[in-house]
Amino acid sequence: MRNQKPLKLLLFVMFKKIINVLLFLLLHISFSKAYSQEHYLIVKDSITKETLPYTSINLQNGYGLFTDENGKVTLDKDIPKTIKITHIGYSSRMVSIDTLIDNVVLLQPETNVLNEMKIPVTRKDLKKRKEYVVKPSLHDNIDEMYWSSIGQQFAFYIPNEKGNGVLKSVTIPLIVKDLYQGMADSSFEEHPYGTMVRFEFMSNSDKLPGAKLYGCDKVFVIQSDKVSQKVEVKFEESIPVPDEGFFVVMTVIGKTNEKGEYVPEMPYGVREVHGEKKKFIKIILPNYPLVEAPKGPLTLFRHVFDSSEKWRKIDRPMVYKKGKEYPVYNIGIGYVISAY
Known part of the structure; x- marks a missing residue:
């Protein structure tokens, strides 16, 4: 009788250990199964075989995400079977996830992409050149404010008003206010983060963005805890302004981690309603001050x-009243052009 208590205790401990081992195995099997059902792919140039960073992965349901700086993206097991892969300057592709070979997608460069033009500048020319500055339109009126989301794309028209002009920089005006009309002075969210945007250049086709110009682009990160009224983005390459002008296209890629690296994520959240x-x-940040056209x-x-890939004009602010008529708006970016 005296040995029954220790025996029961020993059996209880052994039973508990067995249960814990079984639970661990079940969790491991479930995790392995879920992981094996995930898909990843790498997007590359079909000719050079170079990876294409920040390529658009369109899930064909109104949502999508971008590849990372190495052209790679991991896709959840619940995504549609067919997706659309798009990169400015390349022909888009419809891809069936189940038929991928080696998880690689090759995109064909478009033949109408114009190569980068080099403008030779001698010392004598430098003395003749002058910087022409267009200042950004700044204000903090939250009733005339626009927003950013992952995959949002803006095109800003830059006219050719100076001979042999070269675009040196653009300045994007910002509003330091959050989505819910709060009076935040420094950050849009509790935990500061960076928002990665990419700048590219497209031709002017009857006042609409046309083919991609030049072979260069610029990736820039806007830090939420360092947001002020404006941010200047400088271009190290020679960006000639064509006779008919051109468009500077800014794409909102998404959030970055502490190292400034883009972290692919779905552009939506999920909440329970009823x-x-x-x-x-x-x-996500940033928000932009709007100005009534034709200003800006x-x-x-x-x-x-x-x-739809159709470009549209901004016909109302972020927060608007139903039934109220609004003018057409622009975002009053600034820019610097070096010219004679």
Whole structure:
């Protein structure tokens, strides 16, 4: 009788250990199964075989994400079977996930992409050149404010008003206010983060963005805890302004980590409404002050994950009243051109 208590205790301990081992195995099997059902792919140039960073992965349902700086992206097991791969300057591709070979997608460069033009500048020319500055339009009126989301794309028209002009920089005006009309002085969210944007250049086709110009682009990170009224983006390459002008295209890629690296994520969150799960678009920094057209450079926008690739004008602010008529707006960017 005296040995029954220790025996029961020993059996209980052994039983508990067995249960813990079984739970661990079940979790490991579930995790392995879920992981094996994930898909990843790498996007490359079909000719050079170089990876294409920040390529658009359109899930064909109004959502999508971008590849990382190495052209790679991991896709959740619940994504549609067919997706659309898009990169400015390349022909888009529809891809079936189940038929991928070696998880690599090759994109064909478009033949109408214009090569970068080099403008030879001698010392004598440098003395003749002058910088022409267009100042950005700044204000902090939250009733005339626009927003950013992952995949949002803006096109700003830069006219050719100076001979042999070269674009040196653009200045993007910002509003330091959050989505909910709060009076935040420094950060849009509790934990500061960076928002990666990419700048590219497209031809002017009857006041609409046309073919990609030049072979260069610029990736820039806007830090939420360092947001002020404006941010200047300088271009080290020679960016000639064509006779008919051109468009500077800015794409909102998404958030970055502490190292400044882009972290691919879905552009939506999920919340439960009346017992049903609903998707909602993630609004991220930055926000932009709007100016009534024709003030400010012509501004067009679109969303790279939309089914339509049509560029549109901004016809109302971020927060608007139903039934109220609004003018056409621009985002009053500034820019610097070096010319004679």
